[in-house]
Amino acid sequence: MSADLTLDLTATRPIPLDVRLRVAAGELVALVGPSGSGKTTILRTIAGLHGRVHGRICCGDETWLDTSSGIRRTPQDRRVGMVFQDYALFPHMTARRNLTLAMGRGNPSRQAERAAGLLARVRLQGLEERYPQQLSGGQQQRVAVARALARDPRVLLLDEPFSAVDMMTRGRLQRELALLRRSIDIPIILVTHDLAEATALADRICVLHNGRGLQTAIPEELFRKPASPHVARLLGRQNVFAGIIRHEGTSERLSWGRHVLELARPSGLAPGSRVHWYIPDSDIVLHRRGRPSLGERENPVSGVVQDCLVLGAQTSVTLQCGEVDQLLRLTVSTHAARRNGLEPGVEASVSLLSNGIHVMPESGTRPPGRAVSRQGEAND
Amino acid sequence: MDWTAFRLSLELAAWTTGILLPLGLMIGRWLAYHRFPGRGFVEAAIALPLVLPPTVLGYYLLVSFGRDMPIGQFWAGLTGSGLNFSFAGIVLASIVFNLPFAIQPVQRAFESVPLHLREAAWCSGLSPWRTLSAIELPLVWPGVVSAFVLTFVHTIGEFGVVLMVGGAIDGETKTVAIAIYDRVQAFDDEAAGAMSFLLLVVSFVAIGLVYGLAGRGRIPGVR
Numbered sequence: 001m002s003a004d005l006t007l008d009l010t011a012t013r014p015i016p017l018d019v020r021l022r023v024a025a026g027e028l029v030a031l032v033g034p035s036g037s038g039k040t041t042i043l044r045t046i047a048g049l050h051g052r053v054h055g056r057i058c059c060g061d062e063t064w065l066d067t068s069s070g071i072r073r074t075p076q077d078r079r080v081g082m083v084f085q086d087y088a089l090f091p092h093m094t095a096r097r098n099l100t101l102a103m104g105r106g107n108p109s110r111q112a113e114r115a116a117g118l119l120a121r122v123r124l125q126g127l128e129e130r131y132p133q134q135l136s137g138g139q140q141q142r143v144a145v146a147r148a149l150a151r152d153p154r155v156l157l158l159d160e161p162f163s164a165v166d167m168m169t170r171g172r173l174q175r176e177l178a179l180l181r182r183s184i185d186i187p188i189i190l191v192t193h194d195l196a197e198a199t200a201l202a203d204r205i206c207v208l209h210n211g212r213g214l215q216t217a218i219p220e221e222l223f224r225k226p227a228s229p230h231v232a233r234l235l236g237r238q239n240v241f242a243g244i245i246r247h248e249g250t251s252e253r254l255s256w257g258r259h260v261l262e263l264a265r266p267s268g269l270a271p272g273s274r275v276h277w278y279i280p281d282s283d284i285v286l287h288r289r290g291r292p293s294l295g296e297r298e299n300p301v302s303g304v305v306q307d308c309l310v311l312g313a314q315t316s317v318t319l320q321c322g323e324v325d326q327l328l329r330l331t332v333s334t335h336a337a338r339r340n341g342l343e344p345g346v347e348a349s350v351s352l353l354s355n356g357i358h359v360m361p362e363s364g365t366r367p368p369g370r371a372v373s374r375q376g377e378a379n380d
Numbered sequence: 381m382d383w384t385a386f387r388l389s390l391e392l393a394a395w396t397t398g399i400l401l402p403l404g405l406m407i408g409r410w411l412a413y414h415r416f417p418g419r420g421f422v423e424a425a426i427a428l429p430l431v432l433p434p435t436v437l438g439y440y441l442l443v444s445f446g447r448d449m450p451i452g453q454f455w456a457g458l459t460g461s462g463l464n465f466s467f468a469g470i471v472l473a474s475i476v477f478n479l480p481f482a483i484q485p486v487q488r489a490f491e492s493v494p495l496h497l498r499e500a501a502w503c504s505g506l507s508p509w510r511t512l513s514a515i516e517l518p519l520v521w522p523g524v525v526s527a528f529v530l531t532f533v534h535t536i537g538e539f540g541v542v543l544m545v546g547g548a549i550d551g552e553t554k555t556v557a558i559a560i561y562d563r564v565q566a567f568d569d570e571a572a573g574a575m576s577f578l579l580l581v582v583s584f585v586a587i588g589l590v591y592g593l594a595g596r597g598r599i600p601g602v603r
Contacts, residue, residue: 049499075502088500092518101514102504151505 003060023187030198033208081148283356385559408486438544489523
């Protein structure tokens with residue numbers, strides 16, 4: 001029987017936490033954030049290994065934690081499958097024994113058969129009698145995943161499971177997890193500091209900072225519509241600026257220095273509201289020199305190339321568009337950069353596609369009813 | 381060769397080890413897993429017999445075993461007899477004297493078990509007792525064997541403390557180490573030599589066992 005996991009946790013000391021999250025059965029949610037943002041603490045709290053919190057954790061009809069009514073189930077009583085960062089395999093036991101130990105009491109031959117089946121599922125058939133030290137890092141990780149599943153868990157928790165292996169192995173293990181999770185219909189939570197990994201594997205991403213859940217959304221939405229400049233910065237996004245909402249007749253405009261930009265989606269804010277806005281790299285279109293096209297009418301912005309950084313096939317271009325803090329960063333193919341003669345000091349113009357412009361009200365001015373995430377779980 | 385003294389030494393070592401081993405497991409594990417104010421003080425107190433001259437320790441034990449002191453009074457109330465110059469007295473003295481040998485190897489062994497392993501055991505549904513028996517003890521047993529051997533051998537060879545607390549009463553407190561001293565005083569070199577050689581062999585075999593455990597592969601699969 002699979003059920004959703006819901007958690008609502010707060011703590012001030014020793015590790016601050018403020019997070020609400022619901023993970024559906026079969027869904028994979030990645031917790032991302034810088035070191036010390038509370039990712040692992042949340043995982044440990046779900047597993048029952050960290051207790052200095054207030055709030056509730058429910059899995060289906062089971063309440064694992066409810067501090068208001070004094071319910072605190074032990075880790076043994078929660079049926080979680082946990083993959084530790086260092087795997088924490090029992091070094092004095094074979095791969096098979098690592099699994100059967102987690103199955104509790106039962107028919108030994110049936111358990112051995114099940115263990116063999118689980119090890120085969122993570123492509124470790126034939127290695128059942130190996131000790132952890134006789135396995136490679138990637139194989140150890142797979143034993144850890146199999147052991148976590150051996151208990152028939154109701155929740156699967158993965159604490160940076162790919163951080164201890166080399167790049168090549170990491171890619172392979174990520175593909176295997178993506179395949180494996182299709183057959184797992186319980187909530188899965190992945191802790192990672194690798195955004196690319198989270199984007200590749202997760203259905204939704206929860207961005208954390210100082211223990212606070214800032215935004216939970218599908219990767220596409222998160223990268224196109226971060227809830228705040230803070231989230232955008234945590235996600236490593238550039239092109240976050242300050243602007244002012246203006247109304248021209250019935251239509252809403254965004255004033256950015258000397259530029260006035262069209263918006264595809266009105267923000268609904270009052271004229272004169274100070275806002276932050278963000279545009280993804282992919283929505284900045286470089287105008288071709290000497291070959292004007294129709295799209296150039298959309299929010300044209302010109303500036304002076306400040307620097308051009310060639311990174312293999314791609315070139316990162318910084319465009320100074322007026323004032324000191326109006327630095328647009330865009331990535332174009334190195335080929336296009338050469339063809340358009342982009343180099344420091346040269347004037348260039350781009351279009352900021354109105355559909356990509358995402359307006360973020362300054363804190364406290366958010367219009368009501370504007371959901372930040374798909375299920376409205378952000379805690380900002 | 382004083383076989384009575386040798387048998388008494390073995391009995392003393394058996395009692396001391398038998399009582400200290402579970403105590404060492406509990407205290408060593410507690411110290412390995414818990415941080416609390418005054419921990420350094422507790423560890424220093426346990427290690428004190430390593431640096432204190434046996435006669436000094438023996439003197440304080442002799443004084444505190446007196447019938448006018450709490451420990452002596454308690455024992456007299458319990459059994460009706462005194463602790464000084466008795467077998468029970470030298471067992472108690474040996475326990476105090478061997479605390480560092482019984483606790484420290486066990487503590488180091490438990491310290492080397494990563495917290496994640498215990499947590500993984502709990503997350504695998506293992507109760508705290510099952511975690512101890514299935515995960516911790518198989519990993520710490522070389523430390524436990526070290527503690528056992530060191531305590532046993534150290535008790536057999538103990539001299540100063542036993543002499544101070546127990547004197548040299550035949551069949552009651554005269555251990556083999558004291559018997560050797562006694563024979564040398566009586567110019568009985570043959571008996572002193574035989575008993576010394578026996579102690580040398582026992583000690584060498586024991587310490588060889590400890591080093592052998594520490595040096596070679598102790599657990600299958602663990603290099």
